[in-house]
Amino acid sequence: MKKNKPKFKQIIDAAVEVIAENGYHSSQVSKIAKKAGVADGTIYLYFKNKEDILVSLFQEKMGQFIEKIEQETTSKQSAEQKLFTLIHTHFEQLSADHHLAIVTQLELRQSNKELRQKINLVLKRYLKVIDQIVEEGVEEKLFRTGLDRRLVRQMIFGTMDETVTNWVMKDQRYNIVDQAKEVHSLIIHGLAHNGQ
Template sequence: MKHDKPKYKQIIDAAVEVIAENGYHSSQVSKIAKRAGVADGTIYLYFKNKEDILVSLFQEKMGQFIERIQNATTSRQTPSEKLFTLIEKHFEQLSEDYHLAVVTQLELRQSNKELRLKINSVLKKYLDVIDEIVEEGIREEVFRENINRKLVRQMIFGTIDEVVTNWVMKEQHYDINNQAKEVHALVVEGLLKR
């Protein structure tokens, strides 16, 4: 598997920095290679092209996101607590890596339809995690049953995503982690069974 090769992670990490600093369109593969400390040709042993680097980077980082959320949530937690963990970990992971935040919030929003579809298919795994938490809340009769699940998922992800985008646009002049509790309270308030 190409992901096990030591240079794969090196290239991914270099790509995050180069794309964050220069923008996706101005990030030549040669710039990424130079930052990773590898020959240009080496990149093509791992990736087909620049688009493949962007999608792989997202896949890799989204995989880490999901892993961190799954490691931090336990069966003992209520659905509401799990949702808080998801929000908290999302903010934490991006506040720890500003370059990654710039890439996920700005550079991944490409107008190229094919690229968007690939990114959406990666994102689906994350949305599935949100769905599972909401479903559990409904099963345990903590969350209302008569909710539009698709809309709920869009609202939860959309809210988290917009809060991070705003933080990136304001050049992280404040600690985004302080907003996790409030975002959670607002989201859960709309889900709770009365």
Template sequence: MNKNKPKYKQIIDAAVVVIAENGYHSSQVSKIAKKAGVADGTIYLYFKNKEDILVSLFQDKMGQFIEKIEHETTSKQSAEEKLLTLVETHFKQLAADHHLAIVTQLELRQSNKELRYKINNVLKRYLAVIDHIVDEGIQEKLFRNNLNRRLVRQLIFGMMDEAVTNWVMKEQKYNLEDQAKDVHSLIVYGLAEPK
């Protein structure tokens, strides 16, 4: 309901920057309001509290992120191409927004159990994209058919996630997107039918 109000996006975008620069725990609502150019009270018209801002930020940004990945991967023919596109798009989107990368890789990790549950709910749609590519890869005989699907999904997501976290920790000193082909080939050869 509130998402269509003009200041919603302003507050979300401000929260990404404030949380990235100060850390979640040191990011007072007043700092977010100041960055967004709104009164403190305005924030409470949109969000219940700081945690609600963090969850909404993740739902909003991750929703756009997943839509882009769905769009980019469905335009490809083979599972191998789709997988490469998935990795490239994942890296490209986070490389393009350093503040968002810091928030997703660092600030969302130190959250409480309830928050993690809400975050995992958002990720389900992304994991479904990975599952679909793995299933196609099995049908195309790119991947072996006796794979533990759940473990494979965790490994693919985990590999991309760890690559991005490492890049963030190294203060983005190298080109993240340059690693996409290596990550892709590690996944493809790791899941391949033995010759």
């Protein structure tokens, strides 16, 4: 598994395309191989099995995804700005890669429990970023004290995830990046009147 070989990335990129275009269950190894321009057998020189393609795909793509979010957020001053940047960058990146959006929001969820747990492992790094921003917010006295960290994380991630999934299922017909501000506001202030 030499991850710096061009063929490794070639195959992963082919997999994203094939899965986005055909759906998870119609994405046979042979189809991915064909799109990547290699023989079926070659896949198995770079990946242990089919599931390993998917795990690697997620690691590779989500790795970059999270890295970008880390970069963008650390440069911001306040927790509030950081949270906005996180939401904005999250939406922006998936908006920029339609294939990836389909794959992460819809197709990859059709995998079995085992694969999903490996995916969650990758996501942990993202959740930590969220946790830290929340921590900072509390320290800055921007956020309430006594917040259940896990629930907060679930609200933030759940809201963004549901928002992106709905956008994908509506065939990405509107601009999701535009909604970052409002989502941010909802998370910060909730539904109630500011004054309350």
